[in-house]
Amino acid sequence: MRLADYRNKEALKQVPTRNGFGEGLIEAGKADPNVLGICADLSESTRMEGFKKAFPERYFQIGVSEQMLVAMGGGLAESGKIPWIASYAMFNPGRSWEQVRTIMALNEMNVKIAGAHAGVSVGPDGATHQAIEDIAIMRVIPHMLVVVPCDAIQTKKATVQLSRMWGPTYLRFGREKSPVVTSEETPFELGKAQVFRDGDDCAIVACGILVYNALVAANELSEEDGVECRVVNNHTVKPMDEATILAAARDCGTVVTVEEHQIHGGMGAAVAETLAQQYPVPIEFVGVNDRFGQSGDPNELIEHYGMGIGSIKEATRRAIKRKQR
Amino acid sequence: MALSPERVLELKLRANDIRQGIIRELVAAGSGHSAGPLDMSDIFAALYFHILRHDPKQPDWPQRDRLILSCGHIAPVRYSAMAYAGYFPLEELLTLRKFGTRLQGHPERVRLPGTETTSGPLGEGLAQGVGMALAAKADGKAWRVYVVTSDAEHQCGLHWEAVLTGAKFKLDNLISIVDRNVIQIDGNTEEVMPLEPLADKYRAFNWAVFECDGNDVAAFIETVESAKQVEGKPAVIIAHTLPGKGVSFMEGDYLWHGKPPNREQGEIALRELSAERERILAHA
Numbered sequence: 318m319r320l321a322d323y324r325n326k327e328a329l330k331q332v333p334t335r336n337g338f339g340e341g342l343i344e345a346g347k348a349d350p351n352v353l354g355i356c357a358d359l360s361e362s363t364r365m366e367g368f369k370k371a372f373p374e375r376y377f378q379i380g381v382s383e384q385m386l387v388a389m390g391g392g393l394a395e396s397g398k399i400p401w402i403a404s405y406a407m408f409n410p411g412r413s414w415e416q417v418r419t420i421m422a423l424n425e426m427n428v429k430i431a432g433a434h435a436g437v438s439v440g441p442d443g444a445t446h447q448a449i450e451d452i453a454i455m456r457v458i459p460h461m462l463v464v465v466p467c468d469a470i471q472t473k474k475a476t477v478q479l480s481r482m483w484g485p486t487y488l489r490f491g492r493e494k495s496p497v498v499t500s501e502e503t504p505f506e507l508g509k510a511q512v513f514r515d516g517d518d519c520a521i522v523a524c525g526i527l528v529y530n531a532l533v534a535a536n537e538l539s540e541e542d543g544v545e546c547r548v549v550n551n552h553t554v555k556p557m558d559e560a561t562i563l564a565a566a567r568d569c570g571t572v573v574t575v576e577e578h579q580i581h582g583g584m585g586a587a588v589a590e591t592l593a594q595q596y597p598v599p600i601e602f603v604g605v606n607d608r609f610g611q612s613g614d615p616n617e618l619i620e621h622y623g624m625g626i627g628s629i630k631e632a633t634r635r636a637i638k639r640k641q642r
Numbered sequence: 643m644a645l646s647p648e649r650v651l652e653l654k655l656r657a658n659d660i661r662q663g664i665i666r667e668l669v670a671a672g673s674g675h676s677a678g679p680l681d682m683s684d685i686f687a688a689l690y691f692h693i694l695r696h697d698p699k700q701p702d703w704p705q706r707d708r709l710i711l712s713c714g715h716i717a718p719v720r721y722s723a724m725a726y727a728g729y730f731p732l733e734e735l736l737t738l739r740k741f742g743t744r745l746q747g748h749p750e751r752v753r754l755p756g757t758e759t760t761s762g763p764l765g766e767g768l769a770q771g772v773g774m775a776l777a778a779k780a781d782g783k784a785w786r787v788y789v790v791t792s793d794a795e796h797q798c799g800l801h802w803e804a805v806l807t808g809a810k811f812k813l814d815n816l817i818s819i820v821d822r823n824v825i826q827i828d829g830n831t832e833e834v835m836p837l838e839p840l841a842d843k844y845r846a847f848n849w850a851v852f853e854c855d856g857n858d859v860a861a862f863i864e865t866v867e868s869a870k871q872v873e874g875k876p877a878v879i880i881a882h883t884l885p886g887k888g889v890s891f892m893e894g895d896y897l898w899h900g901k902p903p904n905r906e907q908g909e910i911a912l913r914e915l916s917a918e919r920e921r922i923l924a925h926a
Contacts, residue, residue, distance in 0.1 A: 377776070379810075382803035388766050389807065392773020395708075395758070396781065400773075415763055416800070420770060424760040425752050 320513060323498050323532045330497040334490035334526065335433050337469035339364025341476025342401055342431075346372050352480050353393060353400040355379060357386050362492070363403040363433040383408040384416050390428035391420035399427055399480055406432030406448035406489060414454055421485040422460045429479055430455075434492040436577035437605065437622055438526065438615040447610035453582025455487040456555045462486045463555040464507065465576070465584065467528035468497045471552065474505040482507065491577075493615045495526035510558035512565075516545030519633050519640075520565035523575035524551045524584050527603075527624055531575050534629035546633060554584045559591050566598045571640040573601045573632045577624060580604040599639035601632040645860050649692070651926045653859040656726065657687035658919045661888045662912060663722030663735050669908035671739040674747065677885035677898040678792065679719035681823050681857065685881060686723040688859045689788065693866055698728035701756030707785050708774050710758050712767020713792035713821065714748040715900075720757070721745050729756050765798025767791055768818055772808045775816040775876075786870070789818045794826035797835045802847075808876040809848035816876040817869045821856065823885040825896035844878045856881025889914055 321329060346352045346368055354360075354368040355377045369376040379385055386402040386409055393400045402409060410417045410430055421428045435448045456463045462484050466472040472490050479486050498513070499505070513528065514535050523531035528550050535546035547565050551557065566572055572592065574585030580602040589600050605622045619625055660683040668674045689709060690696070696706045711720050718738060725732045730744070737743035744754040748762025759770050771789040778785055795801055808816055820840070828834050837843075844851045850872040854865040862881060869877035885899070886892025889911040892903075903911055 374780075377811075379803075379807050382800075382807070384766075384800040385769050385772075385803035385807060388769030388800060388804070389773035389776070391759070392770035392775075393777045395770075395774055396777035396783075398777055398780075416766060419760055419763050420766060423750065423752075 319500060319502050320498050321500055323496065323529060324536060331494040332469035332497050333492060333494050334466060334469050334472040335364045335492060337466070337472030338431055338433070338476050338488070338490055339367045341473035342368045343371050344473070345477050345480035346375065348477070349399065349480060351397055351399045353377065353398050355386055355390055355400050355402045357381055357383050357404040357409065359404050359433070363431060365403045383412040387413045387416035387428065388420055391424060391426040394426040394428050399429065401429045401431055403431040403433060405446060406435040406451045407446050410451060410455060410487060411448055418458050422458045425460065426485060427483050429486045429488065432487060432489045435489045436491050436525065437610040437618040438491050438493045438577060440493065440615040440618065441612050443612040444609040449578050449605050449610060450582070451489060452554055452576070452578050452584055453586070456587060457582070460485055461555060462553070463489070464553050465489045465524040466552050467525060467550050468495060468499055470497055470499050470501060470503070471505055475507065475552070478505070478507050489525070491526055496529040498529050498532060508553045508556055508558055510553070510561040511550040512547060512561070513550050514546065514548035516547040517568045518544040518546060519637050520547045520549060520569040520572045521575060521629065521633060522549045522551045522562060522565065522572055522588055524554060525577050527575045527577050530624065530626050530629055534626045534633065537626065538630055538633055542634070544637060551584060551588070554587055557587055557591065559595070562588055562591055563596050566592050566596045571599045571636040573603060573629065573636050575603040575624065575629055577619070578604050580606055599636055601636040603629055603632050645863060650860050651922065653687050653691055654922050655919065656691045657684045657859060658915060658922060659726050660687055660719060660722045662915050663725060663732070664718045665903060665908050665911045665915065667718045667722060667735045667738040668902035669905055670736040671902060673739060674718055674902045675715045675900050676892055676902055677825060677896070678713065678716035678821060678823065680889060680892065681883035681885050681887040682716055682719045682790070682821050683888065684857050684859045685790070685819060685862055686719050688862050690723040690727045692863055694788070695785065698724070701729060705783070705785055708758050708771070708787045710767045710771045710787065710789045711749060711761055712789055713764060713795055714761030716792070716821070717745070717747070717749045720749065724756060764792070764795040765801040768808070769800055769804035771816055771818070772804050772811070772813060775808070775813040776811055778815055779811070779813065787816045789816070791818060791820055793820055793822045793824065793831050793837055793840070794834070796837050796840065805844070805847045805849065812874050813876045814873050817866065818876065818878045820878060820880045821883055822880050823883045825885045825899050827900050829896055841880055848875055850875050850877040851880065852877060853880045853882065856883035857887050888918060
């Protein structure tokens with residue numbers, strides 16, 4: 318897997334994943350005239366602005382009405398449109414969960430949710446705007462596709478591919494600049510987890526912007542402890558690539574999951590459900606542990622809530638120790 | 643164009659058919675809502691047998707008018723109208739709410755083509771109708787969107803998001819029909835959460851507003867014709883209906899909002915409706 322040189326922090330590009338969404342949406346719009354953008358008063362910050370400029374006749378501003386985003390999207394999808402509905406993840410799908418369940422999933426409508434500003438890395442806005450329960454409430458709904466790309470380039474690719482693919486969808490991304498670990502050449506396929514680093518002492522299964530932290534942690538563990546961790550970018554939380562996760566568990570014998578989300582019900586829980594049934598191994602979970610976020614600097618919050626590189630290393634050491642017992 | 647007396651007679655008989663179908667459905671199901679379906683039977687007769695452009699043999703015909711039933715709990719009236727219109731056999735009405743049925747307690751589009759949306763959670767139909775009407779406009783299509791809502795679902799926030807949005811996009815291909823029967827599960831709408839002045843609310847939101855007797859098929863059809871002439875804004879028809887219309891012991895009683903007749907009550911209701919049918923024919 319060709320990656321950027323994540324070891325060289327200075328050389329690494331830092332781009333918000335939301336930018337990837339904005340670029341991807343324009344590309345998707347060029348490829349298919351049915352692609353629409355609907356926004357609830359956050360076109361600039363969700364990066365729908367570019368699509369609005371490129372395709373004004375296919376952009377709809379509806380004001381602060383997040384339930385309306387879903388319902389109107391469902392109505393438009395009935396005629397074969399492919400509406401992307403954008404707001405902050407906290408409100409879309411946070412505020413509109415029942416509409417997502419009824420109108421998109423049960424009703425089988427091809428609506429695409431763009432959940433921006435996910436995670437505590439929203440930073441100063443504080444707990445009200447930090448969606449850390451969204452993966453849980455989306456992955457529990459039948460038919461929903463849940464995708465959490467690892468960087469801006471991958472978010473762009475995901476946006477383009479999701480636009481081509483039929484199905485109710487949740488795409489989650491963040492606000493802050495985050496390291497771009499993939500390149501244009503890095504392959505990306507929905508539903509196919511990616512092994513970003515090889516190893517068989519422990520599998521670190523991550524999604525979203527914390528994939529970078531997982532890679533750095535794995536590297537430092539190699540230098541400090543002489544253990545080699547396999548890092549899996551588990552971008553498609555649902556339907557999950559069980560084969561890649563099972564292979565990692567079998568080869569490594571222990572797993573650490575890493576996500577910017579509550580531990581309960583998130584991507585790690587999905588991994589645990591699969592492994593508990595098919596190949597039980599010790600698992601450690603890195604994520605927010607049943608707490609709300611708060612205002613602060615994004616990196617400070619990632620550290621405070623136990624998702625920093627040090628926390629991942631500690632969790633990995635615990636996981637390896639449990640394996641040896 | 644004025645309706646011929648023959649046409650009005652036919653529609654009255656259709657409404658009577660639909661009511662009898664509703665009673666049979668509800669008795670067979672042993673649960674479900676009575677008052678709303680009965681009071682909307684005249685409007686559903688007008689829609690399915692006069693107003694809508696549709697093809698029962700081809701429920702997904704792209705050029706069809708879309709009829710969204712937002713208040714999914716009154717599904718028995720839609721199912722009955724669809725059965726009489728030829729979407730499925732009349733016997734299937736007796737499967738309402740039973741395991742494996744296409745006639746779910748609250749309608750599901752995927753299970754029963756022709757229902758357009760999945761509904762039951764209130765306040766969501768107009769919002770989807772706005773999306774459909776917008777799609778029709780964007781594609782230059784001539785089909786219209788009709789949405790049937792209850793009055794009590796005007797207590798839902800999303801409904802008003804849809805009212806705002808419909809006006810913003812000047813959706814004159816969208817007609818919303820309010821079943822103004824003034825009841826909801828817990829009682830009178832004006833006691834539970836007052837909606838009046840409802841017409842003024844819609845006017846203030848830049849909608850064209852019409853009112854009519856929702857139990858008078860001819861008056862309703864005439865009102866729809868006027869609503870279709872509106873340009874540059876969506877139209878709402880506040881249809882005043884009598885809950886439980888057609889069954890004497892249900893009429894005007896909110897307690898019949900959410901329960902079905904038992905077998906004995908069902909038989910009385912069917913007898914009353916048959917007698918009403920005879921009266922309609924005698925007056926013709």
